[in-house]
Amino acid sequence: MASFNKTSLGLRARVLLVIVGLLIVSQVVALVAVLATTRSSAMSRALDDVELGRRIFAEVFDTRAAQLDNSVQLLARDFGFKSAVASRDEETIRLALVNQAQRIGSDLMIFQSIDDQFMSAGMVREPERADYDHLLNVAISDNDSSHVVVALGGVPYQIVAQPVFAPGQVGWIWVGFELGDQLANQMRDLTSLDVSFVLSENGQVSGSSLRPAERADVAQIDYDDALTEVVTSQLGEDTTLTRSLPLVGDDSAHALLHVPLARALQSYRTLKLQLSVVFVVALLLSLLFASKLSDSITRPVLWLLAAARRIGGGDYERPIEVTRGDELGQLAETFNVMQRGIAEREESIRHAASHDALTDLPNRAVVDDRLEHAMARARRFGQPFSALMVDLNRFKEINDTLGHTIGDAVLVGVAQRLRELVREVDTVARLGGDEFLLLLDDCSADQARAFVHRIQDQLTAPLSIDNVTINVSMSMGLAVFPEDAEDGASLLRRADIAMYAAKEQQVPLRLYEKGQDEAHLQKLALVNDLVEAVANDALILNYQPKVRPDDHEIAYVEALVRWTHPERGVIFPDQFIELAEESGNIGLLTDWVLNESVRQMREWQDRNLKVDVAVNLSALDLLDEDLPARVADILKRHGMPASRLNLEVTESAVMTDAGRAVSTLKSLRDIGVTLSIDDFGTGHSSLAQLKQLPVQVLKIDKSFVMSMANNHDDEVIVRSTIELAHNMGLKVVAEGVDNERSRDLLIEFGCEYLQGYFYAKPLTSTDYEQWLQQHLNEHAA
Amino acid sequence: MTVQVVDQYEQPVPNALVMVSDGSVMPAGAANTSIGQKNAEFDPPISVVSRGTPVDFPNRDRARHHVYSFSPARSFEIELYKGTPSEPITFDKTGIVTIGCNVHDWMYGVVYVIESPYYAITDESGVASLDAPDGKTVALTVWHPDQAGDGYTKTDYSPGNTATSVALNLRATAPRPSRPGPIKPPKHRQR
Numbered sequence: 001m002a003s004f005n006k007t008s009l010g011l012r013a014r015v016l017l018v019i020v021g022l023l024i025v026s027q028v029v030a031l032v033a034v035l036a037t038t039r040s041s042a043m044s045r046a047l048d049d050v051e052l053g054r055r056i057f058a059e060v061f062d063t064r065a066a067q068l069d070n071s072v073q074l075l076a077r078d079f080g081f082k083s084a085v086a087s088r089d090e091e092t093i094r095l096a097l098v099n100q101a102q103r104i105g106s107d108l109m110i111f112q113s114i115d116d117q118f119m120s121a122g123m124v125r126e127p128e129r130a131d132y133d134h135l136l137n138v139a140i141s142d143n144d145s146s147h148v149v150v151a152l153g154g155v156p157y158q159i160v161a162q163p164v165f166a167p168g169q170v171g172w173i174w175v176g177f178e179l180g181d182q183l184a185n186q187m188r189d190l191t192s193l194d195v196s197f198v199l200s201e202n203g204q205v206s207g208s209s210l211r212p213a214e215r216a217d218v219a220q221i222d223y224d225d226a227l228t229e230v231v232t233s234q235l236g237e238d239t240t241l242t243r244s245l246p247l248v249g250d251d252s253a254h255a256l257l258h259v260p261l262a263r264a265l266q267s268y269r270t271l272k273l274q275l276s277v278v279f280v281v282a283l284l285l286s287l288l289f290a291s292k293l294s295d296s297i298t299r300p301v302l303w304l305l306a307a308a309r310r311i312g313g314g315d316y317e318r319p320i321e322v323t324r325g326d327e328l329g330q331l332a333e334t335f336n337v338m339q340r341g342i343a344e345r346e347e348s349i350r351h352a353a354s355h356d357a358l359t360d361l362p363n364r365a366v367v368d369d370r371l372e373h374a375m376a377r378a379r380r381f382g383q384p385f386s387a388l389m390v391d392l393n394r395f396k397e398i399n400d401t402l403g404h405t406i407g408d409a410v411l412v413g414v415a416q417r418l419r420e421l422v423r424e425v426d427t428v429a430r431l432g433g434d435e436f437l438l439l440l441d442d443c444s445a446d447q448a449r450a451f452v453h454r455i456q457d458q459l460t461a462p463l464s465i466d467n468v469t470i471n472v473s474m475s476m477g478l479a480v481f482p483e484d485a486e487d488g489a490s491l492l493r494r495a496d497i498a499m500y501a502a503k504e505q506q507v508p509l510r511l512y513e514k515g516q517d518e519a520h521l522q523k524l525a526l527v528n529d530l531v532e533a534v535a536n537d538a539l540i541l542n543y544q545p546k547v548r549p550d551d552h553e554i555a556y557v558e559a560l561v562r563w564t565h566p567e568r569g570v571i572f573p574d575q576f577i578e579l580a581e582e583s584g585n586i587g588l589l590t591d592w593v594l595n596e597s598v599r600q601m602r603e604w605q606d607r608n609l610k611v612d613v614a615v616n617l618s619a620l621d622l623l624d625e626d627l628p629a630r631v632a633d634i635l636k637r638h639g640m641p642a643s644r645l646n647l648e649v650t651e652s653a654v655m656t657d658a659g660r661a662v663s664t665l666k667s668l669r670d671i672g673v674t675l676s677i678d679d680f681g682t683g684h685s686s687l688a689q690l691k692q693l694p695v696q697v698l699k700i701d702k703s704f705v706m707s708m709a710n711n712h713d714d715e716v717i718v719r720s721t722i723e724l725a726h727n728m729g730l731k732v733v734a735e736g737v738d739n740e741r742s743r744d745l746l747i748e749f750g751c752e753y754l755q756g757y758f759y760a761k762p763l764t765s766t767d768y769e770q771w772l773q774q775h776l777n778e779h780a781a
Numbered sequence: 782m783t784v785q786v787v788d789q790y791e792q793p794v795p796n797a798l799v800m801v802s803d804g805s806v807m808p809a810g811a812a813n814t815s816i817g818q819k820n821a822e823f824d825p826p827i828s829v830v831s832r833g834t835p836v837d838f839p840n841r842d843r844a845r846h847h848v849y850s851f852s853p854a855r856s857f858e859i860e861l862y863k864g865t866p867s868e869p870i871t872f873d874k875t876g877i878v879t880i881g882c883n884v885h886d887w888m889y890g891v892v893y894v895i896e897s898p899y900y901a902i903t904d905e906s907g908v909a910s911l912d913a914p915d916g917k918t919v920a921l922t923v924w925h926p927d928q929a930g931d932g933y934t935k936t937d938y939s940p941g942n943t944a945t946s947v948a949l950n951l952r953a954t955a956p957r958p959s960r961p962g963p964i965k966p967p968k969h970r971q972r
Contacts, residue, residue: 079849079883086851114952115929163955166851167881167889168926172955 011301015294016287023286027279034275039268046264047230050243053193053257058245060190061255065160068104072162072175075100082166085111093120101175108157108176110135114169128153135159135174149179149199149253156199156206156253158183179253180207187255194258198223198244200251210258214238223254238262300328307335316343356430358408359415363430367437370427371488374439378481386448388438389477389495390418391503395434398470409465410472421455437492445480445511452476452509460508475503479512493517527583529565530576534585534592539563541596542762543613545772546733546753549743552779554772555753556612556646559597560762561589577618586618590627595634598645600765602638609769614646614676619653623660628667635671642672646697650678654693662692669694676733681721691728697753698725702736705756709741722749783944786907786923788951793907796827797949798877798893798924800900801940803914807898809833816880816890818846821960823880823890832896835869847883854878854894879926886958891926913940927951 075081075096084092093111097120101109111120112132119132131152148159157176164171177183179197187195188209196208196218208215214236221233226244233240239261247253262269307320319336322329354366362370374385392398392414399407411434418428418436427439440448463470477499485491494512497520502510533539543557563571580586597613604611621627635642647668654661654677665675676697677690681704700721708714718734725732734746737756746754760771782801786794813828819841830836840846840863849858854876859866861884872878872894882888893900899919901911913919921938929950938945 077886082851086856114954161955165881165886165889165955165958166879167849167886168879169952169954169957170851 010298012294012298015297016290019290019293020283020287023290024283027282031275031279035268035272038271039265042265042268045267046241046259046261049264050193050230050241050257050259053191053259054243054245056191057187057193057195057255057257060187061247065158068106068160068175068177069162071104072100072109072160072173076162076164076173082164082170085113085164085170086166090120097173104175106175107178107180108152108159108174110174110176111164111171112174113171135161135172149248150176151199151201152176155180156197156204158247158253178207179247181209183207184209191257194260196256196258197247198254198256200253206253210235214240214258218256218258221256223256226256227254232261235260300324300332304328304332304335307332311335311339311342316340316346359412359430361415361419361428361430361436364432367427367429367431367439367492368488370429370439371491374427374441375481375488377441381442383442384444384480384483386438386440386443386445386478386480387491387495388440388448388452389479389492389499390436390438390474391476391499392434393473393475393503402468402470406465406468406470410463410470413463413465414459414472414474417459421458437495443480445478445483448478448480449509449511452478456508474508475499476509477502477512478509484512484514490517493520523579524583526565526568526571526576527579527585530563530580531585531588533563533565534588537592537596538566539589539592539596540764541593541600542764543600543611543768544755544762545760545768545775546614546755547759548752549747549754552775554611554775556614557768558614558616558648558755558762559593559600560616561593562762581618581620586620587624587627590615590618590621591630591634594631595637598634598638598640601644602640605640609772611772612644612646614648616648616678617653619650619656619661622649622653622664623657625660625664625667627664628671631668631673632671643674646674646676648676648678648699651680651682655689658689662694666694681717687724696730697733698730699733699735700751702734702756705734705736705742705746706738708745709739715745718746719749722746722751726750782913782940782942783908783910784901784903784921784923785944785946786903786909786925787946787948789948791948793903793905794925794949794951795903795905795907796891796925797903797907797909798829798895798900798922799903799909799911799947800893800895800897800922800924801911801913801919801938802897802899802922803917803919805898805914806896807831810835811898812895815839816892817841818848818882818888821846821882821885821888823888826889827891827893827902829893829895829900829902830872832875832894833871833873835871836892837865837869839865845884846888848880849883850878850880850892852876852878852880855892877924877926877932887960889957893924908944915940921945921947923947923949925949925951927954 078096081093081096083089084096097109097111101107110132112135113119134150134152148161149156150159151157156179158179159174159176162173162175163169164173179199184195184197184207194209196210196215197206198204198218198221199206203219205215205218208218210218217233217235221231221242221244223242223244225231226242227246229243231242233242235258241259241261241264242256244254244256247255304320310318316339319339320332322332322336324332354362356363371387377383378385392410395407395410398410411430415428415430415436418438422428422438422440425441427437429437429439431437440451443451460471460473463472477495477497479485479491479495479498481491484494494517497516498510498512501513501516502508540562542560542562544560545554545557547553548555561573561577563573563576565571577586577589580589594615597615601611601613617627631645631647632642635645649661649665654665669675674697675693675695676699677693677695678699679701680698681701698721700718704714704718704721708718722732731752732750733753733755734742734751735755737743737746737754737758739758742756743754743758759775760768763771784799786797786799788794809831811831812834813825813830813836814834815837816828817824817839821842821844824841828836838846838848838859843863845861845863847859847861850856854874855870855872855878857870859870872892875894875896878892878894880890880892893902899911899913901909903909918937918939921933921935921940923933925932929952933947933949
């Protein structure tokens with residue numbers, strides 16, 4: 001059978017999920033790829049921009065230095081200036097310096113005489129002595145001194161030095177530009193890149209075009225790395241790309257060029273936004289499309305689902321309308337075929353459930369229903385109806401001798417006759433086995449009796465099956481509603497009781513008689529009580545000794561079961577043993593008696609009383625193959641040897657099913673118990689059969705013994721039986737020895753063991769012990 | 782006598798004036814009397830002039846020159862001229878006079894104005910050989926235009942046959958403007 005994974009998602013949702021999922025995955029992949037490419041190209045463009053900016057910066061910076069150099073050179077070569085220097089006209093020099101500084105926008109303009117005797121400064125701040133020394137040192141030590149960065153008073157300047165010749169060198173003009181925010185801003189305007197100046201000496205950021213927040217982070221940038229590659233760093237809130245270049249040959253100061261990543265990726269951002277919009281729109285469209293698609297797939301499926309549920313609910317009438325030719329249409333057609341198939345099978349199952357397969361008659365399940373109907377009708381119209389129980393006689397024999405095929409054919413034949421003989425409104429049902437029930441509508445007891453009389457001949461006419469003619473006869477019991485019973489179950493039970501009565505009395509029909517059911521029920525109750533009594537050890541055993549007359553020894557005792565019913569007093573053994581046999585509980589009772597007697601035997605033995613015990617078996621016990629094992633088990637349980645147990649079976653019990661009885665007896669003998677044949681003389685066993693039995697003791701029926709004192713015939717029977725037994729090697733027990741004369745006769749005949757009231761009646765174990773003591777005392781001599 | 786002049790770094794100092802003085806004075810015009818300009822250079826570039834000598838500055842080039850000096854010993858200016866100016870320049874104070882041309886920055890000349898007749902200019906190896914009055918204690922003087930301070934003077938110098946070594950402190954100077962060669966492109970500071 002095919003199996004499907006249970007999932008909580010519906011088909012529609014799954015189709016949607018697959019389509020939308022695929023679209024999302026493919027779109028995301030495309031989006032990511034495009035964005036990654038775009039980003040990397042934007043990135044590389046940004047890097048190119050930085051490189052370009054860096055080249056422009058270098059160009060501009062150097063060009064600017066050269067221009068400054070030139071402009072200062074003009075001053076240095078001005079004859080008037082030289083003249084003023086020669087004449088040490090300080091005021092003229094100062095004004096010339098200030099004028100030139102303003103013209104070129106420098107922050108610093110100093111003249112220093114070659115003999116270091118004279119200085120003049122054209123700058124806001126008056127330089128200090130140390131500054132000049134520093135400048136001079138730098139100027140002397142640097143061959144290419146026109147371009148240096150010098151910190152004066154903590155402020156770094158880009159310095160251009162120009163010697164003044166008049167015509168020998170008379171001094172220097174220093175022109176300086178502060179590497180500050182102003183210069184950075186100018187350079188930014190020229191390069192379109194943010195610019196910062198960093199001093200190598202102390203890492204100080206002397207100037208920057210960045211905002212203060214970003215500028216604070218510039219010192220973190222490794223400008224050495226930035227010399228060779230773009231460095232990414234966080235400036236303020238912006239991620240920034242930075243490249244650096246040395247401002248002068250001695251690497252004492254660097255310019256850092258910054259591009260915010262955000263600006264570099266501006267185009268990328270725009271593209272990202274556009275692509276995202278496209279993505280969302282495509283997603284919405286695909287959702288719409290997928291929804292439509294999944295609808296078109298799932299709508300007919302859901303429709304089929306509803307139809308299947310309808311069929312499952314038991315609607316087999318309405319077929320599904322097939323309007324499509326595709327797979328779903330074929331599926332719907334299959335559903336229709338299935339629907340018809342289910343309807344047919346259900347009908348056949350329903351029929352099989354309510355009808356007997358062999359005879360096709362309604363079965364017990366239907367009977368209750370029919371009974372209800374019949375009773376309801378009877379009540380409404382005040383008409384009685386009859387329940388007629390029909391049971392074949394000797395059907396088991398037919399089955400056993402002619403085989404089940406013939407047996408079945410007989411049942412079918414009888415069923416057919418019954419159906420033909422009743423009216424349409426009546427019910428014929430097979431209750432099981434060879435038992436049939438007829439419910440005769442609107443039918444009193446008299447009418448029913450007349451009906452049975454009328455059909456009797458046809459019903460019992462011989463059946464011819466496979467050229468075999470079979471005589472059939474039936475026992476019938478009749479109970480009438482509402483006369484005999486007021487409910488269906490009682491009615492059937494009473495019809496059944498009547499049928500059994502008919503069978504017992506070997507007449508074709510019995511009507512239920514009032515009280516039969518009660519007796520029957522009482523019997524059933526007694527069976528229950530008996531089973532309960534066995535279970536609760538409420539039975540007792542009495543023991544009757546068998547005495548060896550020649551030396552008065554007690555050979556063994558016979559255990560006899562007694563039951564005192566708590567309400568109904570003493571129940572005779574014949575009665576409850578028969579009940580146990582009829583109700584199938586004889587095994588229970590036998591087991592209990594066996595167990596209790598062996599237990600008692602053991603108890604006596606433990607108190608140094610050697611008493612062997614004989615136990616009576618029922619005819620049915622002999623048909624039980626398990627009995628020998630159970631006997632062995634009980635002996636083992638109490639630790640007693642089998643030879644101490646004697647089992648008595650009646651002659652008639654052996655004759656019931658001689659084959660199986662002999663087999664069981666042999667098994668019992670095999671485990672070591674001794675066996676007696678009981679009530680000998682009442683059965684009809686032949687000597688040949690007797691000879692086969694593995695028995696050691698023969699018990700003469702007490703009816704002969706009790707009357708032999710007065711009846712010569714019986715005396716002869718007893719004597720010849722004893723002789724016969726002796727001739728067969730058996731010992732003999734005589735039961736019913738109740739007077740001295742009988743005892744004397746039996747002793748004369750050579751009977752080995754005597755049992756009867758003359759010695760002792762059956763006694764409880766305690767009484768028996770007392771009796772035994774007394775008996776031993778009497779015969780101690 | 783021979784004098785070896787070195788600077789503070791023991792490097793020979795050429796073009797320095799070495800002079801001994803015993804009080805004798807040479808007459809004006811006894812030494813050089815004319816400093817010409819030829820091929821945009823002073824000719825001779827180093828000259829010794831006796832104090833009081835009027836010196837001509839004949840221009841032998843076709844271009845005009847504007848010879849000047851801001852030296853304290855003799856400050857003068859001969860504005861743009863051709864040929865020999867009519868008025869010679871008289872150097873009547875001893876000392877070092879550096880002369881230049883306001884038109885051609887690279888033109889540079891040195892004029893030592895002295896009185897003593899015993900003098901010489903050091904050669905490329907910084908050595909000067911000069912005649913000196915015998916058996917006298919004289920003053921030895923060494924001058925150079927780049928000297929720091931007043932130059933070298935030793936008043937109780939006894940000239941002999943052995944060479945005398947004189948150390949002169951020179952100032953650091955920038956390279957002089959050179960004659961322009963072919964025009965060069967600007968030098969860029971690229972990494």
